[in-house]
Amino acid sequence: MRDRRILGLIALACLGTTQCSPTASPAGAAVPLADMHENFQLAVELRGHALLGDVGGARETAQRLSEVTRRASVDPPTAAWENNMEALRRAAAEGARIDSREGAAEVAASVAAECGACHQAESVDLGDRFVVGGPPPGGSAGRHMARLTWVSRLLWDGLVGPSDRMWDAGVEALLETGSFPAELNEMPGVRGTDEAWALLKRLGEDAGEADSAEARTRSLAEVWATCSGCHANIRP
Ligand code: HEC
Ligand code: HEC
Numbered sequence: 672m673r674d675r676r677i678l679g680l681i682a683l684a685c686l687g688t689t690q691c692s693p694t695a696s697p698a699g700a701a702v703p704l705a706d707m708h709e710n711f712q713l714a715v716e717l718r719g720h721a722l723l724g725d726v727g728g729a730r731e732t733a734q735r736l737s738e739v740t741r742r743a744s745v746d747p748p749t750a751a752w753e754n755n756m757e758a759l760r761r762a763a764a765e766g767a768r769i770d771s772r773e774g775a776a777e778v779a780a781s782v783a784a785e786c787g788a789c790h791q792a793e794s795v796d797l798g799d800r801f802v803v804g805g806p807p808p809g810g811s812a813g814r815h816m817a818r819l820t821w822v823s824r825l826l827w828d829g830l831v832g833p834s835d836r837m838w839d840a841g842v843e844a845l846l847e848t849g850s851f852p853a854e855l856n857e858m859p860g861v862r863g864t865d866e867a868w869a870l871l872k873r874l875g876e877d878a879g880e881a882d883s884a885e886a887r888t889r890s891l892a893e894v895w896a897t898c899s900g901c902h903a904n905i906r907p
Contacts, residue, residue, distance in 0.1 A: 713735055714786065717732045718895075720775060721775045723899060724900070725775075729766065729775035729779065730767065730769040733763045733767070733779075737761075744756065755792055756789070763782055772899040776894075776899065777888075780888045783830040790832060791833055806847075809852075812851075818848055819898065838887060845894070846872065851868055858905065860906075864901075875894075878890040
């Protein structure tokens with residue numbers, strides 16, 4: 672455990688530099704946490720592109736994620752580990768075909784599900800480490816978006832954990848969000864706020880019924896496609 676934590680620190684120090692390669696973990700390291708952190712950042716970036724509706728950004732980020740995943744391994748390699756890494760790589764490689772907002776949302780959600788599949792196989796119980804946190808207070812347009820971003824992160828944690836606790840917290844938070852503040856309608860390009868909230872609410876109810884990774888992946892992709900449907904008109 673202590674060694675892993677040290678590796679984690681090395682990984683953080685390496686982020687954003689060209690000095691250390693992601694495969695440069697010491698021989699015999701149980702988990703290439705350096706790779707893990709790099710993957711984690713790219714998957715988070717991909718999530719951002721998906722919900723904002725940046726199709727090109729999503730395509731490029733997913734491809735970068737598939738490249739770093741190709742290089743990730745453990746020493747000594749186990750069949751289960753390699754299979755899960757390969758499943759993640761394939762999900763990210765689908766990103767090369769992203770040509771719509773919906774496609775971006777689907778790839779981002781299926782990547783999160785593959786993260787979760789390995790954590791489950793490795794009995795990591797990541798969900799226990801995730802923190803629900805408090806909702807930013809609603810109200811103004813900016814704070815409403817901050818709240819929806821929190822909802823989105825909770826649902827993502829539910830898939831990545833994988834964690835029923837985080838998924839359920841995300842569903843509850845979504846259903847309690849309420850309609851968009853009126854001031855949003857005055858912003859250039861914004862339309863259909865009532866319809867968007869009605870749709871998000873219905874998707875939240877569906878998400879509450881979704882109890883498999885597949886169903887949750889579809890749910891989250893639909894939520895993100897709804898976010899990006901409005902963002903595409905305003906380019907925040
Ligand atoms: C092939 C297996 C595998 C895949 C794929 C995988 N992980 Fe992990 N992940 C692990 C293991 C094992 C640990 C536990 C390491 C530990 O105990 O600190 C872990 C730990 C983590 C942690 C906790 C790190 C910490 O410092 O507490 C995060 C966050 C994480 N993974 C995110 C992701 C994300 C995001 C993805 C997908 C892009 C992903 N993982 C894909 C196996 C995997
Ligand atoms: C009906 C339209 C609409 C919907 C639906 C919508 N948003 Fe937004 N969003 C906006 C507007 C307008 C802005 C720009 C706000 C501003 O400039 O203050 C924005 C901005 C954002 C930003 C960027 C904030 C920043 O400072 O860059 C994030 C993140 C965000 N929204 C998250 C979400 C999430 C997550 C969802 C879905 C769960 C969502 N939004 C759904 C209208 C919408």
